[in-house]
Amino acid sequence: MKGKHEKYMRLALDMAEKARDKTYPNPMVGAVIVKGGRVVGKGYHKRAGTDHAEVAAIKSAGRKAKGASMYVTLEPCDHYGKTPPCTDAVIKAGIKKVHAAMLDPNPITGGKGVRKLRRSGIAVSVGMCANDARELNRKYIKYITTGLPYVTLKLAQSLDGRIAARDGSSRWITSIEARRYTRRMRPTFDAIMIGSNTAVKDDPFLLDEKRKGYDVSRVVVDSRLRMPLGSNLVRTADRAPLLVATTKLASEGKIRKLQQRRGVDVVTLRSGSSGVSLRALLRELASRGIVNLQVEGGGRLAGSLVDGGLVDEVMMFVAPKLIGGDNLSVKSRGARNIAGAVDLKDVRIERFGRDILVTGRI
Amino acid sequence: MKGKHEKYMRLALDMAEKARDKTYPNPMVGAVIVKGGRVVGKGYHKRAGTDHAEVAAIKSAGRKAKGASMYVTLEPCDHYGKTPPCTDAVIKAGIKKVHAAMLDPNPITGGKGVRKLRRSGIAVSVGMCANDARELNRKYIKYITTGLPYVTLKLAQSLDGRIAARDGSSRWITSIEARRYTRRMRPTFDAIMIGSNTAVKDDPFLLDEKRKGYDVSRVVVDSRLRMPLGSNLVRTADRAPLLVATTKLASEGKIRKLQQRRGVDVVTLRSGSSGVSLRALLRELASRGIVNLQVEGGGRLAGSLVDGGLVDEVMMFVAPKLIGGDNLSVKSRGARNIAGAVDLKDVRIERFGRDILVTGRI
Numbered sequence: 001m002k003g004k005h006e007k008y009m010r011l012a013l014d015m016a017e018k019a020r021d022k023t024y025p026n027p028m029v030g031a032v033i034v035k036g037g038r039v040v041g042k043g044y045h046k047r048a049g050t051d052h053a054e055v056a057a058i059k060s061a062g063r064k065a066k067g068a069s070m071y072v073t074l075e076p077c078d079h080y081g082k083t084p085p086c087t088d089a090v091i092k093a094g095i096k097k098v099h100a101a102m103l104d105p106n107p108i109t110g111g112k113g114v115r116k117l118r119r120s121g122i123a124v125s126v127g128m129c130a131n132d133a134r135e136l137n138r139k140y141i142k143y144i145t146t147g148l149p150y151v152t153l154k155l156a157q158s159l160d161g162r163i164a165a166r167d168g169s170s171r172w173i174t175s176i177e178a179r180r181y182t183r184r185m186r187p188t189f190d191a192i193m194i195g196s197n198t199a200v201k202d203d204p205f206l207l208d209e210k211r212k213g214y215d216v217s218r219v220v221v222d223s224r225l226r227m228p229l230g231s232n233l234v235r236t237a238d239r240a241p242l243l244v245a246t247t248k249l250a251s252e253g254k255i256r257k258l259q260q261r262r263g264v265d266v267v268t269l270r271s272g273s274s275g276v277s278l279r280a281l282l283r284e285l286a287s288r289g290i291v292n293l294q295v296e297g298g299g300r301l302a303g304s305l306v307d308g309g310l311v312d313e314v315m316m317f318v319a320p321k322l323i324g325g326d327n328l329s330v331k332s333r334g335a336r337n338i339a340g341a342v343d344l345k346d347v348r349i350e351r352f353g354r355d356i357l358v359t360g361r362i
Numbered sequence: 363m364k365g366k367h368e369k370y371m372r373l374a375l376d377m378a379e380k381a382r383d384k385t386y387p388n389p390m391v392g393a394v395i396v397k398g399g400r401v402v403g404k405g406y407h408k409r410a411g412t413d414h415a416e417v418a419a420i421k422s423a424g425r426k427a428k429g430a431s432m433y434v435t436l437e438p439c440d441h442y443g444k445t446p447p448c449t450d451a452v453i454k455a456g457i458k459k460v461h462a463a464m465l466d467p468n469p470i471t472g473g474k475g476v477r478k479l480r481r482s483g484i485a486v487s488v489g490m491c492a493n494d495a496r497e498l499n500r501k502y503i504k505y506i507t508t509g510l511p512y513v514t515l516k517l518a519q520s521l522d523g524r525i526a527a528r529d530g531s532s533r534w535i536t537s538i539e540a541r542r543y544t545r546r547m548r549p550t551f552d553a554i555m556i557g558s559n560t561a562v563k564d565d566p567f568l569l570d571e572k573r574k575g576y577d578v579s580r581v582v583v584d585s586r587l588r589m590p591l592g593s594n595l596v597r598t599a600d601r602a603p604l605l606v607a608t609t610k611l612a613s614e615g616k617i618r619k620l621q622q623r624r625g626v627d628v629v630t631l632r633s634g635s636s637g638v639s640l641r642a643l644l645r646e647l648a649s650r651g652i653v654n655l656q657v658e659g660g661g662r663l664a665g666s667l668v669d670g671g672l673v674d675e676v677m678m679f680v681a682p683k684l685i686g687g688d689n690l691s692v693k694s695r696g697a698r699n700i701a702g703a704v705d706l707k708d709v710r711i712e713r714f715g716r717d718i719l720v721t722g723r724i
Contacts, residue, residue: 028445029586083458158703159678160692161523165699285370301493306684314684320706320722322668322676325696330522334687337527338535344682349711349718356711358718360682 008032009069009101009129015053016043016073016136021188022047024291027140028072031057033095035068048289049281052077054086058093073133075104075126078113087116091343097123101133105141117332139292142312148282150291152189153181153302154315157329159216163299168201175353178317185302187214189294191243191285195301196222205232206296207240215240219285219293221301223275225250225266229257240332245281247271278308303332306342311362314344318356368400370394370433371463371491377406377415378435383550384409386461386653389436389502393419395457395485397430415423415440416448420455426458435495437466438487440475449478459485463495467503489709496709501654504569504674511655512645514551515664516544516677519691526689530563537715541678544658551656553605557663558584567594568658569602577602581647581655583663585637587612587628593621600623607643609633636662640670665694668704673724680718 006161010077015030023045031053041064043056051059054076054189058065076098090098098117103126114124119306119357124188134141139150156174157163164170172179186192191322192206199220218240220227226245227234234243243265244258250268269280278301285293293306305311335341344360351357377392385391385407393415395403403426405418416438420427438448438460452460460479461665465488466472476486496503501512518536519525526532534541556570561582570576580595580602587608589596595604605627606620612630620626631642640663647655662678662695667673678691697703706722713719 098589157523159523159676159706160694161521161690162696165697165703169699171700173703190431214547227694250632260533261406303686306686314521318521318680318720319718320709322692322694322704322706323697323700324668324692324694324704325663327696328523328690330684330686332522332684333528334524334525334689337529337531337684338533338685340475340526341535344521344684347682347716349713351711354709356718358680358682 005071006126007101009073009099011039011042012071013129013132013136015042018044019046021139021292024048024140024190025143025289027137029053029059029072029074031070031072033057033061033065033068033070035064040064040068049082052083052086055083058089061093067096068094069097069099070098071128072137073101073108075102076113076117077104077109078116079109087113090117091120091122095122098124099128101129104128105137106144115208125252128340141348143286143291147286148279148310149190149286149290150312151282151305151310152292152294152306152313152315153311154294155297155302155329156182156317156319157318158321158323160322160324161329162323162325162327163297163329164201164218165323166167166325168327170202173319174317174355175319177353178355178357181352181357182317183208183210186294188292189216190290190292191219191294191346193215193219193221193293193295193296193301196220196224197268197300198228198296198298199231199233200226203232205236207236217241217243217290219243219245220246221276221278221281223247223249223271225254225258229262234258234264235263241265243267245269245276245284247276272304274304276306278310282310294343297329299328302326302330306330313361314359316358317352318358320354320356367433367490369400370396371435371461373401374433374486375463375491375494375498380406381408383501383654386410386502386552387505387651391415391434391436393432393434395419395423395427395430395432402426402430411444413446414445416527417445417451420451423455426585429458431459432457432636433460433461434689435463435498436462437472438475439463439466439471440478441471449475452479453484453718457484461487461490463491463710464488464693467499468506491525493607505653507650510641510672511552511648511652512674513644514654514656514677515667515670515673516656517659517664517691518544518679518681520681520683520685522684522686522701523691524685524687524689525691526563527661527685528687530689535681535683535685536656536679536717537681540717540719543714543719544679545570545572548656549578551578552652552654553579553581553656554653554659555581555583555663557660558582558588559662560639560658560660561589561593561595565594567598570600570617579603579605579652581605581607582642583607585609585611585614585633585636587620591624596620596624596626596682603627605629605633607631607638607646609638634666636666640666640672644672659691661690661693663706664692665690669694675723676721678720679714680720682716
């Protein structure tokens, strides 16, 4: 019997999965409605602003929802956001029983949906396939429980941990296959962040030059506002949002030029140990609905994030070459001893052309 | 017909392979004797001082060698070393035809054996399976043509290219599986070399603590002779040779103590750009018959060897963790630009426990 219930919950998880990384700042949610041993409705949350999974499933079930059981990967919400509360829709549809894989991790609203449903006489179970549900929404859970985005540090380094040669150049350490994969992955993030050194030296676009409509927000950490007005990032501020985080060290005149002439979003934040306070910046980004952030270097920004314990996941492309010199991929203060090193978990190894991709969670 | 000949040569290569990395400073050689379409004798060179492959094959063929063809992976030698010339043995045995995969790469003796055989009326072909024969003896070929050992740089680093934490400790960055593999591989080298930092900080034995008879020579690069008399390397100088390379900066008194009291082989060499001239040291090691050298770090020694173009192969264990800080795996001046980076070829990726082993040739 339990196996059957789980089968429906897994179907709901599969539904949720269809919108992987497309729903932020909302979680991914899937729902399945079962009646008389048959699936009579299913749905998932496609993106923020559209129907929640429960509502989509109820719509797909139509009148068959009455008296049915619902399997949903997250506790139904009981609050007004861009759409009305799902609890109301569930009650109104005449659902008799709700299986939720996990409670809403939002500390403000968690548990409210379940209580409301129970008060309405609906039987509610919580916890079926909970681990999978948590895994699915681990980025959202980090965001909603800490007020910080989920940070993936993506770097392209040589085997000896360098991201540029002595002349500062980094084009190209990795193969075309690795770079293509990076480009394909970018639209799955809400924003791409780089440091000012990278912005100045590489003068990147951080746009999907091949495909329209796949651009995401770009963030530059630039405590002294060194980025030239004529840089590619600034020149394309009309194509995809560009947020530049700076400190009081920045020239007022340059801030104005960037904002007024170029439409760049300049945010002045407090200083941390070396430039912009990264924790303050991440809070700022989270408050703007950025859940899934990719940091593409350089070494100083990467090192500060690692030292600050602000990285959740690492995607390291390793090119089988030795570069040497001073341009380290992770310029950090470093662990005091080996036990204090930052261990990666769930490590995966893939090959891209001649390069190796090592991914792991912290 | 050609396929048949190649089959015999491949058998000879397989014979040679049996003594992989055990014959230095001699090459690996295998020989097969064929008569009337049947293999009547085969042999290989087991280690320096024992029968060469041709002689071993002739002995195994006995009187059947007369009128037969020989397939040998390297041109038969025509000089007295620890054993008499193979050419004489081949002629005396009445071999009618010799197929040699490649000429002797020794610039002094190469071609002499073939000329001698031909002058004696034996038909000689050269070049069958030449690539495989060269690949088999690539370490020996490097040694005999350059007067330098074949250098394998073996390092154990974190994903971000560090070999120690801030406190200098490096035990243990890699997993037990990786360390076990390193220990198993050591006896395949003629000597293991480390820098003085590693000798002082890690105080290693560089012995096979688990198995007797598997120890190899140990070499420490120590321009100021910082290594303590009570260090584990010095204390075990009676168990396996210990060579310490130093410069005129070393104290005479300490040299005497190491040599007389401890039986350490201290060699004073000219200084290079940073300490002992590594090229001079490698020449010295080659002159002592060391063909196959493994360098186990630290970062300074590794970097100097890379900068000097003295590394042939890299074995990099990468532990999926971030350590940060200043203890780089390869402390080198570095490539001026990306095109100048040292590329690895024939890259292989293996997993050892949670670690990754990347091997490649330069």
